Amino acid sequence: MAPTLTEQILDRAPDAVVSMDQGGRVTYWNPRAEEVFGVRCEDALGRTVAELIIPDRHRAAHIAGLERFLADGTGPLLQRRLEIEALRADGAEFPVELTVSAVRDGDGWNFHAFVVDLSARKETEQQRDLLVEELRVALEGSERRFETVVGSFSDPVTIRDRQDRIVYANRAALETLGFDSLEQLRSTPPGDIMADYVVSGEDGRPIAMEDIPSVRIHRGLQAEPLLIRTIHRQTGAQRWQLLKSAPLLTSAGEIEVTITVIENVTEQKRAERQNVFLAQVSAELASSLDYEQTLRKVAQLAVPDVVDWCAVDLLDEDGDRRPVAVAHADPKRLKLAEELRNYEQTRLNPNEGIGLVFRTGRPVLYPRIPDEMLVRTASDERHLELLREVGLRSAAVVPMSAGNRILGAMTLVNAESGRVLDDFDLKLAQQVADRAAVAIENARLYSERSSIAHTLQQSLLPEQLPQIPGFELASVYIPAFESTEVGGDFYDVWELEDGWMLIIGDVTGKGIEAAALTSLVRHTMRAASEFESSPAALLARVDGILKKQRARSICTALCMRLFEDRALLAAGGHPLPLRVSSRGVTRVGDHGPLLGGFSDVNWQDTTVELEPDSILVAYTDGVTDAIGADGTRYGLQRLCDTLAQFRGRSATEVIEGLTVALGEFQIGSHADDTAALVLRRRGPWNPERDQQDASEAENLAVTE
Amino acid sequence: MVRPTKFEIREHATEPALKLSVTGELDMNTVELLARHVERSLADGPRALRLDLAELGFMDSSGLRFLIDLYDRSRREDWELSIVRPHDEAATMVLRATGADTALPFEPDGSS
Numbered sequence: 128m129a130p131t132l133t134e135q136i137l138d139r140a141p142d143a144v145v146s147m148d149q150g151g152r153v154t155y156w157n158p159r160a161e162e163v164f165g166v167r168c169e170d171a172l173g174r175t176v177a178e179l180i181i182p183d184r185h186r187a188a189h190i191a192g193l194e195r196f197l198a199d200g201t202g203p204l205l206q207r208r209l210e211i212e213a214l215r216a217d218g219a220e221f222p223v224e225l226t227v228s229a230v231r232d233g234d235g236w237n238f239h240a241f242v243v244d245l246s247a248r249k250e251t252e253q254q255r256d257l258l259v260e261e262l263r264v265a266l267e268g269s270e271r272r273f274e275t276v277v278g279s280f281s282d283p284v285t286i287r288d289r290q291d292r293i294v295y296a297n298r299a300a301l302e303t304l305g306f307d308s309l310e311q312l313r314s315t316p317p318g319d320i321m322a323d324y325v326v327s328g329e330d331g332r333p334i335a336m337e338d339i340p341s342v343r344i345h346r347g348l349q350a351e352p353l354l355i356r357t358i359h360r361q362t363g364a365q366r367w368q369l370l371k372s373a374p375l376l377t378s379a380g381e382i383e384v385t386i387t388v389i390e391n392v393t394e395q396k397r398a399e400r401q402n403v404f405l406a407q408v409s410a411e412l413a414s415s416l417d418y419e420q421t422l423r424k425v426a427q428l429a430v431p432d433v434v435d436w437c438a439v440d441l442l443d444e445d446g447d448r449r450p451v452a453v454a455h456a457d458p459k460r461l462k463l464a465e466e467l468r469n470y471e472q473t474r475l476n477p478n479e480g481i482g483l484v485f486r487t488g489r490p491v492l493y494p495r496i497p498d499e500m501l502v503r504t505a506s507d508e509r510h511l512e513l514l515r516e517v518g519l520r521s522a523a524v525v526p527m528s529a530g531n532r533i534l535g536a537m538t539l540v541n542a543e544s545g546r547v548l549d550d551f552d553l554k555l556a557q558q559v560a561d562r563a564a565v566a567i568e569n570a571r572l573y574s575e576r577s578s579i580a581h582t583l584q585q586s587l588l589p590e591q592l593p594q595i596p597g598f599e600l601a602s603v604y605i606p607a608f609e610s611t612e613v614g615g616d617f618y619d620v621w622e623l624e625d626g627w628m629l630i631i632g633d634v635t636g637k638g639i640e641a642a643a644l645t646s647l648v649r650h651t652m653r654a655a656s657e658f659e660s661s662p663a664a665l666l667a668r669v670d671g672i673l674k675k676q677r678a679r680s681i682c683t684a685l686c687m688r689l690f691e692d693r694a695l696l697a698a699g700g701h702p703l704p705l706r707v708s709s710r711g712v713t714r715v716g717d718h719g720p721l722l723g724g725f726s727d728v729n730w731q732d733t734t735v736e737l738e739p740d741s742i743l744v745a746y747t748d749g750v751t752d753a754i755g756a757d758g759t760r761y762g763l764q765r766l767c768d769t770l771a772q773f774r775g776r777s778a779t780e781v782i783e784g785l786t787v788a789l790g791e792f793q794i795g796s797h798a799d800d801t802a803a804l805v806l807r808r809r810g811p812w813n814p815e816r817d818q819q820d821a822s823e824a825e826n827l828a829v830t831e
Numbered sequence: 832m833v834r835p836t837k838f839e840i841r842e843h844a845t846e847p848a849l850k851l852s853v854t855g856e857l858d859m860n861t862v863e864l865l866a867r868h869v870e871r872s873l874a875d876g877p878r879a880l881r882l883d884l885a886e887l888g889f890m891d892s893s894g895l896r897f898l899i900d901l902y903d904r905s906r907r908e909d910w911e912l913s914i915v916r917p918h919d920e921a922a923t924m925v926l927r928a929t930g931a932d933t934a935l936p937f938e939p940d941g942s943s
Contacts (some may be wrong), residue, residue, distance in 0.1 A: 476833025635896040700929035724899050752891050
């Protein structure tokens with residue numbers, strides 16, 4: 128699968144993206160990474176992440192972490208945002224935010240790191256610290272002066288007393304907290320304010336009053352800046368806020384109040400999460416051609432970070448909806464969805480939800496789903512009960528389409544988190560759906576091509592080998608591992624008035640052209656064999672026909688005319704067959720030029736005696752050209768050695784033995800098509816006859 | 832496909848003929864490299880080309896097909912192609928088994 132989809136996105140990512148293999152070596156380095164680390168992509172590739180961007184003191188931990196992940200699959204860094212120092216090419220260290228994801232790639236792992244340069248943000252934070260410091264000084268003067276400084280400050284600022292009550296909020300803070308006046312805020316108990324929101328941390332865990340930095344300071348605890356996500360229970364509006372608090376001490380050194388500056392980082396956080404999410408989705412989609420499995424993983428990636436529920440449905444050829452994925456972070460709630468989807472499947476309303484999207488191809492957004500809507504949608508009591516139990520709050524459905532064709536739809540639902548889906552979510556969902564659609568289309572095209580190739584290939588080989596009286600016949604055909612192409616190897620066996628014809632050959636090239644050529648060669652031979660009894664003459668016919676083709680058409684072929692106890696054979700640029708008999712393995716026949724390639728050429732017939740129990744093995748160069756683990760080719764000598772072990776065995780045993788030997792020799796899959804045809808003359812050994820022929824035999828002890 | 836094949840093309844500008852020396856294995860993985868190199872060399876208009884295969888370690892049917900096509904092209908475009916025979920036994924074998932050793936413009940032994 129081409130990595131272009133992922134790389135296209137990553138090349139344009141606003142964050143630095145660095146990928147490494149499981150040896151810790153850089154395999155991808157996007158343009159932004161070049162800027163951030165001051166190292167060019169071509170200089171980074173192949174070097175280790177440890178030496179490039181990790182400061183000395185973190186290096187050991189990085190390597191240990193990687194080893195641990197490979198050993199037991201646990202990784203404390205994975206999918207978490209981490210602030211850490213990184214190393215630039217000039218040796219300077221700078222703060223970064225890091226998110227690492229691991230993606231399986233065959234037997235190994237790939238790691239993708241998203242790196243945000245925090246230098247600029249850190250500077251702003253330092254300025255904000257200075258401001259808090261100034262505020263502290265200001266407060267030591269008059270409250271009026273404080274209001275002058277803070278009142279018009281654009282970031283929300285609050286002051287909390289020892290009873291956890293908010294005693295001061297500037298205008299921005301009042302607005303953020305949803306109060307009209309300071310008096311109104313002051314008269315509201317602090318727990319009530321918090322209760323209006325679902326508050327969670329970066330990792331999704333709930334945040335309680337005791338976790339708020341200003342409250343911690345009053346308890347005498349450390350208070351690091353805290354990033355929280357708030358969702359207003361009433362409106363569903365969500366915000367990301369960074370809370371930074373500092374104590375204001377009395378002259379006696381006691382904590383009087385705490386001052387908190389709230390930074391709204393919603394846009395920034397959502398954009399960051401979107402980038403990380405999209406990159407993960409793209410990597411997932413590019414990782415496999417099994418798109419149903421992949422879509423399930425994509426749905427799983429979306430929960431609960433992006434959305435509470437994510438479902439994917441495909442639209443099949445008959446216009447029916449086929450659910451392929453539904454994901455929720457809590458497996459118990461998934462049961463609800465399963466039951467619910469049974470209802471929806473039977474009644475797909477063309478004016479609502481998925482039905483509407485399938486019909487129009489346009490996304491739909493239901494920012495808020497009131498109970499009336501559930502009542503209207505429900506088909507019976509149980510259905511309504513289920514809908515209420517899920518707690519549908521907000522939903523969006525986006526189409527997955529290729530051109531004008533709608534392939535399916537992706538549904539996002541927010542429920543218990545109370546988040547409201549907005550245009551931002553809709554855009555994100557559409558981006559995911561678009562990528563998914565490309566992946567589905569690619570996979571479908573690929574499988575279509577594969578199946579066409581397979582069908583075509585089948586039509587080029589005999590469906591079944593015929594039974595030849597007095598002989599046994601067996602064959603093997605192993606297509607090259609890229610199965611979407613039709614290969615160039617072929618063989619055929621047919622009966623003539625006074626015997627049988629066996630051919631094996633190899634057209635150079637692949638694909639439809641090769642298939643057409645194979646077909647031409649086979650049919651020419653079959654037709655010509657009706658009136659041309661000599662294999663050499665048959666080859667000459669095919670040669671003539673190939674030379675008349677518009678496109679360059681060359682092929683190798685071995686043609687064998689089989690009689691009761693001997694074969695007449697001619698080779699056109701094809702490896703000569705091997706005869707396995709009591710005298711060992713010998714190569715038989717004479718070389719002739721390949722077909723369609725040269726002018727002024729001719730072929731010779733050679734008679735080969737086939738004593739009882741002897742075996743004739745014809746093969747294509749895929750056998751001898753097979754590459755082993757040490758880089759050498761299988762070669763003629765190994766083939767002869769292997770065949771020698773199968774002397775006196777059945778044709779099927781020889782084919783099986785050869786296939787196993789090749790499989791053991793090769794690394795990976797077959798690079799080229801491989802075909803072999805084995806013919807054995809039945810009957811007992813005839814030692815006398817063997818003795819007689821021994822003198823003529825050409826023993827193949829060394830490679831030519 | 833699975834392993835990188837050792838393959839190298841060196842270019843010697845020996846007037847009037849351009850000489851390309853090929854070492855390593857000429858197979859379905861590397862033939863495209865050679866084809867592109869030859870294409871670039873011939874871009875300025877046909878000239879004499881000397882293809883030195885003496886150090887070739889292996890050649891399969893796709894390599895052979897390339898040679899046949901190139902020879903055809905040289906005759907069509909009327910420029911001279913000459914090929915130095917490979918020393919390697921297996922590569923020689925392919926040339927002999929296909930009749931290419933007599934049909935293609937190989938230089939007589941010892942002339943390189």
